[in-house]
Amino acid sequence: MSNGGIALSLSKLSADDEILNVFGKVFESYGADITRYKSAFIKRRLDRRMGILDIKDYSDYALVLKNERREFEELFLSLSINVTNFFRDSIVYDNFRLFITPKILSNLGQSGKIRIWSAGCASGEEPYSIAIMFLNIIEKLNNFSVEIIANDISKKAIEYAQNGRYPAKSIEKLPSDIITKYFHKITGETDTEYGINPSIKSKITFRTCDILSSDSKQIDAIFCRNVLIYYEREAQELILQKFHQCLRDGGYLVLGMDETMLGRKCEKLFFPVMARERIYQKVLPNSI
Ligand SMILES: C[S@@+](CC[C@H](N)C(=O)[O-])C[C@H]1O[C@@H](n2cnc3c(N)ncnc32)[C@H](O)[C@@H]1O
Structure with missing residues (x-):
């Protein structure tokens, strides 16, 4: 396949958008879509890889990417x-546990089933933390159960999450009673891992899919932390609207510490209940 087209277009590039357009096509040829990511973010990653490889010109790097799958995988990663x-x-988990979970429990209907969505769950630490937090609360109460849906667009991340085995280093800061209760030690020939116990695993359904394609409904709380930050505003609006549809009335949305609803068109769809922790509550459709 000729790569001349890419080189030609890039030689005339000046604006970031054009760079994105050309690299978007390279990604498309590998079946990946970067069109909704922030252009500044993509450009920073391109610049970083180009720096490592000592490539000065975007068109040269586009050719390398097209021809070398390994480099594409490095960049994609x-x-x-x-x-x-x-x-x-x-602090987010502490305050969610103290101030938000009692409200969720008191608003549950007869079913007693708490439904949580970890959107953009990466390798699973977030949904497992949520499951541990809820199980620790409801084990002392009757008639409650928890169901967690966790998704990510990365198949690799979901496979890792489903496997539920983590290096010793990743749990070293957890309280020892949590480790004893919810993890088991797996001693290998060279290293030690910790596996998540089935009591926690069984509460989570993992899915490889895009947030926007989820059909979840009547969710009590959505954790979507450190995901919006990579997206352009337009895509952020779509994602936030999706969350508004998926939450039950009065449900909660938890964003990452560097993410905000401020200035978004759909800001009025959510009310900041704990602004510092980025915890928002769905505003009822008839009061918007
Ligand atoms: C920085 S990690 C955040 C993980 C976790 N939420 C946390 O805060 O620790 C961002 C994750 O979002 C995933 N992601 C990005 N866009 C997504 C989308 N549209 N749908 C599902 N997952 C997405 C990425 O693959 C990545 O695993």
């Missing part, structure tokens, strides 16, 4: 940014 950890920003 750096874009997905699956970085996460257990109880990330613990």
Whole structure:
């Protein structure tokens, strides 16, 4: 296949959007879509990889990407940014547990079933943390159960999450009673891992899919943390509207610490109940 077209278009590039357009086509040829990601974010990743490879020209890098799948995978990995950890920003979990879970429990109908969605769950630490938090609360109460839906567009991340085995380092900051109760030690030949116990795993359904294609309904709380940050405003609006449809009336949305609803068209769809922790509540459709 000739790559001349890409080189030609890039030689005339000046604006970021044009760079994105050309790299968008390279990604498309590998079956990936970057059109909704923030252009500044993509450009930073391109610049970083080009710096490592000592490539100065975007057109040269586009050719490398087209011809070398391994380089494409390196770049793709750096874009997905699956970085996460257990109880990330613990203050958010502490305050959600103290102030939000009692409200969720008191608003549940007869079913007693709590429904949570971890959107953009990466390698699973977030949904497992949510499951641990809820199980710790409801084990002392009768008639409650918890069901967690966790999704990510990265198949690799979901496979890792489903496997539920983590290096010792990733749980070292967890309280020892949590480790004893919810993890089991797996001693390998070279390293030690910790597996999530079936009591936690069984509460979570993992799916490889895009947030926008989810058909979840009547969700009590959505954790979508450190995902919106990679997207352009237009895509953020679509995602936030989706969350509004999926939440039950009065349901909660938890964003990442660097994410905000401020200035978004759909800002009025959510009310900030704990602004510092980025915890919002769905505003009822008839009061908008
Ligand atoms: C930085 S991680 C955040 C993980 C976790 N939520 C946290 O805060 O620790 C972002 C994850 O969002 C996923 N992601 C990005 N866009 C997505 C989309 N449209 N649908 C589903 N997952 C998405 C990425 O693959 C990545 O695993």
